[in-house]
Amino acid sequence: MSHSSLSSAAAGRSPVLPGATLGVLGGGQLGAMFASAARRMGYRVEAVVDHADCPAARHCDRVHVGLLDDPARLVELGRRFAAVTYEFENVPVAAARALDGVVPVRPGPEVLFTTQDRGREKAFLVAHGLPCAPHSLVRSRDDLVAAVARTGLPAVLKTCASGYDGKGQRRIDSLAEIDAAWGALGPAELVLEGWVPFAGEISVVAARGLHGETFTWEPSLNHHRHHILDCSLVPSGLPAATIDGARRMAERILEALDVVGVACVEFFVTADGGLLVNEIAPRPHNSGHLTIEAAATSQFEQQVRAVCGLPLGSTTLRAPAAMVNLLGDCWEMGEPDWTAALAVEGVSLHLYGKSAPKPGRKMGHLTALAASVAEAEAAARTARRALARGAVG
Numbered sequence: 586m587s588h589s590s591l592s593s594a595a596a597g598r599s600p601v602l603p604g605a606t607l608g609v610l611g612g613g614q615l616g617a618m619f620a621s622a623a624r625r626m627g628y629r630v631e632a633v634v635d636h637a638d639c640p641a642a643r644h645c646d647r648v649h650v651g652l653l654d655d656p657a658r659l660v661e662l663g664r665r666f667a668a669v670t671y672e673f674e675n676v677p678v679a680a681a682r683a684l685d686g687v688v689p690v691r692p693g694p695e696v697l698f699t700t701q702d703r704g705r706e707k708a709f710l711v712a713h714g715l716p717c718a719p720h721s722l723v724r725s726r727d728d729l730v731a732a733v734a735r736t737g738l739p740a741v742l743k744t745c746a747s748g749y750d751g752k753g754q755r756r757i758d759s760l761a762e763i764d765a766a767w768g769a770l771g772p773a774e775l776v777l778e779g780w781v782p783f784a785g786e787i788s789v790v791a792a793r794g795l796h797g798e799t800f801t802w803e804p805s806l807n808h809h810r811h812h813i814l815d816c817s818l819v820p821s822g823l824p825a826a827t828i829d830g831a832r833r834m835a836e837r838i839l840e841a842l843d844v845v846g847v848a849c850v851e852f853f854v855t856a857d858g859g860l861l862v863n864e865i866a867p868r869p870h871n872s873g874h875l876t877i878e879a880a881a882t883s884q885f886e887q888q889v890r891a892v893c894g895l896p897l898g899s900t901t902l903r904a905p906a907a908m909v910n911l912l913g914d915c916w917e918m919g920e921p922d923w924t925a926a927l928a929v930e931g932v933s934l935h936l937y938g939k940s941a942p943k944p945g946r947k948m949g950h951l952t953a954l955a956a957s958v959a960e961a962e963a964a965a966r967t968a969r970r971a972l973a974r975g976a977v978g
């Protein structure tokens with residue numbers, strides 16, 4: 586693209602049009618699915634990654650290895666791009682801020698700053714009157730003892746930074762477990778959260794455009810296993826008031842954070858239908874993967890539209906859907922039986938191209954569409970079971 590069109594994009598208001606080069610920070614499956622949507626729409630995509638052998642590399646025009654910790658080189662590289670987004674929230678904020686000086690980073694660096702630290706995220710929620718679990722910041726063993734006295738037990742101790750999929754978390758059920766929890770996670774900035782006896786977990790994937798317009802997809806009902814998302818179902822079957830409340834709260838959060846892009850808000854639903862915000866991710870989310878097949882616009886196409894300042898697409902659901910994750914565990918008995926899984930009607934396969942199927946590692950997912958969410962869930966689970974039954978090797 587020409588220098589003049591790049592500077593007008595940097596000025597922030599003109600749309601970045603197909604043909605331009607987009608940068609994505611991070612090389613995982615979310616970057617791969619963003620790149621694939623962007624290239625379908627005529628963009629070039631280059632990813633800034635840790636390893637050349639990553640899921641995004643197979644879908645991008647080019648990858649740049651190892652620049653995330655080098656703001657000066659990153660800024661130099663940023664001049665090639667018309668807009669930059671990211672696919673994980675642990676991008677160094679200093680790097681995102683420096684980059685934002687030469688090319689629009691969307692969502693902006695301050696969104697990253699707030700959401701990559703559980704303590705700052707909780708402070709943001711409290712400051713905006715948004716409900717979340719009772720919690721206290723913990724910096725020492727004494728803080729932890731005091732926090733347990735305030736919050737009560739059971740509780741869960743979490744690292745403020747770099748936690749995902751249950752990593753950096755420790756449940757505390759009795760006073761005798763305090764030392765072990767501190768020993769496992771401290772010394773570090775931590776947050777102690779009261780354990781929420783939730784009736785369910787839902788998430789709302791939402792998008793906000795350059796001019797402040799906000800779209801949300803139907804919330805998905807999420808089931809986790811060992812703290813990792815296992816299955817997402819849409820529609821959630823929850824009462825309309827809960828669904829509307831969650832969608833409105835997600836919109837408020839994107840507005841208050843001034844997000845331009847896609848973000849996901851995860852909620853605990855209490856027995857009386859109340860909502861507590863658990864986490865905000867400033868990027869597409871695993872629970873939104875089913876939008877690829879089930880919605881008029883997928884979360885990844887929407888990310889492209891939002892980041893490029895284009896009109897956002899409809900989030901209407903086309904059919905009830907279920908998504909089940911495929912972890913490395915599926916390879917335990919040998920190569921999974923893909924033929925058996927794909928013989929199940931309505932099922933689509935997504936594999937991320939990761940070479941080493943380690944237990945707990947997200948390798949891919951299956952999405953099923955059907956006439957009802959119960960049938961979609963049954964199809965997705967049947968297909969996943971079929972992988973193991975017919976495994977060869």
Ligand code: AMP
Pocket residue numbers: 718741748749750751778779780781782783786809812813851863864
């Ligand atoms: P997180 O990484 O904070 O999203 O936690 C991963 C999963 O652990 C959540 O989706 C819940 O299933 C569970 N979890 C985390 N925090 C709590 C809590 N305070 N109360 C109950 N369950 C929790």
